[in-house]
Amino acid sequence: MTMDNPIMTRAELEVRRGAKWAYHGADYLPSWVADMDFRAPAAVTEALTRLVAESDFGYAIRGGTLLGPAMGRAFAARMQDRFGWEVDPERVLACTDLVQGVFDTVQAFSAPGDKVVVQGPTYDPFREGIEDSGRVMVVDHMRYDDRTWSIDLDALRAALAESPLLLFCHPHNPTGRAFTRAELEAIGQIAIEQDAVIASDEIWADFMLDAEQHVPFASISPEIAERTVTMYSAGKSFGLAGLRCAVLHFGSAALQERFHATFPPRMLGGANIMGVEATTVAWESGNAWFEQVLDAVRSNRASMEAFLAEHAEQLEAAYPTSTYLYWVDCSRLGLEESPSDFFKREAQVVFTSGAEFGADYAQYVRVNLATSPEIFDQILAQAGKALDNRGAGRG
Amino acid sequence: MTMDNPIMTRAELEVRRGAKWAYHGADYLPSWVADMDFRAPAAVTEALTRLVAESDFGYAIRGGTLLGPAMGRAFAARMQDRFGWEVDPERVLACTDLVQGVFDTVQAFSAPGDKVVVQGPTYDPFREGIEDSGRVMVVDHMRYDDRTWSIDLDALRAALAESPLLLFCHPHNPTGRAFTRAELEAIGQIAIEQDAVIASDEIWADFMLDAEQHVPFASISPEIAERTVTMYSAGKSFGLAGLRCAVLHFGSAALQERFHATFPPRMLGGANIMGVEATTVAWESGNAWFEQVLDAVRSNRASMEAFLAEHAEQLEAAYPTSTYLYWVDCSRLGLEESPSDFFKREAQVVFTSGAEFGADYAQYVRVNLATSPEIFDQILAQAGKALDNRGAGRG
Numbered sequence: 001m002t003m004d005n006p007i008m009t010r011a012e013l014e015v016r017r018g019a020k021w022a023y024h025g026a027d028y029l030p031s032w033v034a035d036m037d038f039r040a041p042a043a044v045t046e047a048l049t050r051l052v053a054e055s056d057f058g059y060a061i062r063g064g065t066l067l068g069p070a071m072g073r074a075f076a077a078r079m080q081d082r083f084g085w086e087v088d089p090e091r092v093l094a095c096t097d098l099v100q101g102v103f104d105t106v107q108a109f110s111a112p113g114d115k116v117v118v119q120g121p122t123y124d125p126f127r128e129g130i131e132d133s134g135r136v137m138v139v140d141h142m143r144y145d146d147r148t149w150s151i152d153l154d155a156l157r158a159a160l161a162e163s164p165l166l167l168f169c170h171p172h173n174p175t176g177r178a179f180t181r182a183e184l185e186a187i188g189q190i191a192i193e194q195d196a197v198i199a200s201d202e203i204w205a206d207f208m209l210d211a212e213q214h215v216p217f218a219s220i221s222p223e224i225a226e227r228t229v230t231m232y233s234a235g236k237s238f239g240l241a242g243l244r245c246a247v248l249h250f251g252s253a254a255l256q257e258r259f260h261a262t263f264p265p266r267m268l269g270g271a272n273i274m275g276v277e278a279t280t281v282a283w284e285s286g287n288a289w290f291e292q293v294l295d296a297v298r299s300n301r302a303s304m305e306a307f308l309a310e311h312a313e314q315l316e317a318a319y320p321t322s323t324y325l326y327w328v329d330c331s332r333l334g335l336e337e338s339p340s341d342f343f344k345r346e347a348q349v350v351f352t353s354g355a356e357f358g359a360d361y362a363q364y365v366r367v368n369l370a371t372s373p374e375i376f377d378q379i380l381a382q383a384g385k386a387l388d389n390r391g392a393g394r395g
Numbered sequence: 396m397t398m399d400n401p402i403m404t405r406a407e408l409e410v411r412r413g414a415k416w417a418y419h420g421a422d423y424l425p426s427w428v429a430d431m432d433f434r435a436p437a438a439v440t441e442a443l444t445r446l447v448a449e450s451d452f453g454y455a456i457r458g459g460t461l462l463g464p465a466m467g468r469a470f471a472a473r474m475q476d477r478f479g480w481e482v483d484p485e486r487v488l489a490c491t492d493l494v495q496g497v498f499d500t501v502q503a504f505s506a507p508g509d510k511v512v513v514q515g516p517t518y519d520p521f522r523e524g525i526e527d528s529g530r531v532m533v534v535d536h537m538r539y540d541d542r543t544w545s546i547d548l549d550a551l552r553a554a555l556a557e558s559p560l561l562l563f564c565h566p567h568n569p570t571g572r573a574f575t576r577a578e579l580e581a582i583g584q585i586a587i588e589q590d591a592v593i594a595s596d597e598i599w600a601d602f603m604l605d606a607e608q609h610v611p612f613a614s615i616s617p618e619i620a621e622r623t624v625t626m627y628s629a630g631k632s633f634g635l636a637g638l639r640c641a642v643l644h645f646g647s648a649a650l651q652e653r654f655h656a657t658f659p660p661r662m663l664g665g666a667n668i669m670g671v672e673a674t675t676v677a678w679e680s681g682n683a684w685f686e687q688v689l690d691a692v693r694s695n696r697a698s699m700e701a702f703l704a705e706h707a708e709q710l711e712a713a714y715p716t717s718t719y720l721y722w723v724d725c726s727r728l729g730l731e732e733s734p735s736d737f738f739k740r741e742a743q744v745v746f747t748s749g750a751e752f753g754a755d756y757a758q759y760v761r762v763n764l765a766t767s768p769e770i771f772d773q774i775l776a777q778a779g780k781a782l783d784n785r786g787a788g789r790g
């Protein structure tokens with residue numbers, strides 16, 4: 001097997017045709033969409049290269065079954081291996097991506113006109129999945145204190161009293177919060193009391209940056225599991241989002257049956273062989289590669305901390321213990337535009353606009369750490385210069 | 396660009412891990428699932444190889460848009476290029492495969508308990524798409540005469556009087572019938588009179604084996620188009636089924652809105668970059684390659700005709716003008732088992748059992764011509780020997 005080196009140079013990245021590098025063009029450094037700037041694990045490249053060489057693109061089987069059951073087995077092995085969580089492969093459904101999972105879960109576990117509860121700030125496809133289906137989004141805004149975001153449990157209890165479904169993001173995009181077992185127990189208890197289904201988006205679960213371990217929501221107790229749909233994918237951790245391969249796990253047979261009463265399995269579409277092959281190989285043999293990725297993210301987090309300290313009068317952000325994201329409050333800049341527009345124009349750096357996470361967050365940007373330390377330092381240098389000019393201009 | 400040579404040897408095929416060659420194992424020659432034994436076009440291989448080399452598996456864009464709209468443009472160009480049919484790219488929705496399209500169309504254009512009309516023999520996922528969603532399948536059995544299958548229009552009219560939806564397969568799997576403009580006009584007129592939606596599976600449209608041209612159902616008239624969903628993919632023609640990339644085309648904005656009232660676009664899942672890239676390249680530059688495939692299929696059709704003439708007392712089959720399939724009536728063999736089981740055991744050849752297309756067709760097999768003439772001759776030699784032994788044993 002080839003040695004892994006995830007780090008890619010700017011020249012290598014600039015020829016990529018994917019959204020992150022191509023959409024805004026070569027004049028800008030991209031730090032927006034939650035995609036990484038890393039070379040795929042060699043094992044993944046080799047698996048896909050073999051498929052292409054064999055010209056083996058027809059109806060696929062793996063391990064004697066169709067790809068759906070194969071994904072169930074791969075997911076079960078992954079949960080056991082990484083989180084010590086035992087799951088039944090039969091309770092897994094392959095789908096293309098977590099956004100589809102969100103849309104389908106909303107459709108299956110709520111009715112038109114129902115309220116669906118989310119955390120704020122809110123990943124925008126959550127809003128779309130709710131509103132495009134004629135449901136009403138209710139935002140339980142998280143509280144910010146001492147560089148940490150946390151759930152407002154009283155507000156959550158009140159919201160779930162009127163809602164059949166909590167769409168939960170854990171670890172949380174964009175704040176970088178991984179919720180503790182105690183927090184999850186409290187939230188789960190509220191869901192039990194209010195008889196709400198929990199749809200837990202755990203696509204960021206692998207990105208635990210410190211000693212703390214990820215706790216799958218459904219692993220807490222059978223009572224929580226039986227009302228929890230877990231959504232997971234290798235797309236985020238291994239940079240495979242475009243291959244469209246994800247899973248839904250149902251914490252009980254009854255929950256799975258409720259889902260399939262709305263969506264017979266094949267209504268969601270078939271799993272594709274490139275995505276399944278890449279996902280399976282990544283989960284089986286990508287852990288060493290992923291440690292290199294985490295090292296780069298941690299290094300960039302340290303750079304970002306220094307940057308925030310340097311610009312403490314202008315910026316404020318929680319310390320992310322998970323994800324590769326920073327959620328930066330720029331309101332003290334006093335801009336009359338979105339800070340994303342400001343940084344794009346003044347620094348030639350593209351951050352994701354906070355407005356995508358809710359109108360209350362228009363003065364935030366989301367920063368993406370998943371690139372080489374060299375490129376991230378350049379991003380910070382350009383952003384810092386724009387901040388210095390801004391400070392000087394106002395002084 | 397590398398020269399194309401679609402023909403693959405048995406040794407090359409036996410290392411494939413896909414369903415067609417791997418499922419029954421190396422002791423059997425596969426002539427069952429509707430997959431081909433051809434090497435992908437060099438342009439497709441090169442496009443996928445480039446993506447793998449660039450490690451460009453993140454969120455994808457093409458032509459400045461997300462992949463869904465890119466597929467709409469590619470489909471519109473393909474229809475214009477191949478069938479002279481002008482379609483609006485905005486009326487196209489990407490999905491993973493036609494089976495998903497069938498399930499979703501049934502859900503969107505009928506209600507639980509409704510009758511949905513199909514032709515008989517019936518591609519089994521049509522039945523699943525209807526029955527798994529709690530609808531009732533009504534089969535309009537085709538009539539066989541003079542080596543040709545045709546639609547029973549009176550029975551169709553009666554069936555559609557009680558049904559909101561016709562699931563149509565054109566060209567028809569498994570009989571190999573491509574319907575003429577006159578037939579489509581008559582069927583379309585009935586659908587108009589009975590106010591039924593037409594879901595037209597046209598995945599076989601490229602496989603026109605003689606001078607006759609494929610007529611897209613929705614291209615006949617605006618009145619037919621406005622009630623027609625067309626389903627299409629490069630999966631069948633270019634051997635890319637495992638990449639899971641297909642499209643639905645809605646013949647009117649109103650029809651599209653009705654569909655999206657049930658399924659907001661992202662509920663069906665995102666298009667994957669490998670599938671979109673392979674599909675786009677195949678449609679743009681795969682026509683010369685496809686002519687080589689058609690030549691192989693025609694050659695195998697000629698071999699099959701000679702085989703049928705030789706075994707005329709035992710077998711009966713229509714002459715397929717489209718697809719790469721033969722639908723062979725084996726009832727004169729007088730078997731007390733399925734002919735598929737007979738050929739598997741006695742000839743080490745796997746044909747698809749007719750029972751998959753309806754209980755009335757248990758004494759049929761579906762034969763797959765999409766392999767090299769060398770392999771197909773071997774299939775016929777083994778099958779012929781089994782037939783000769785059977786004849787001798789009974790004599």
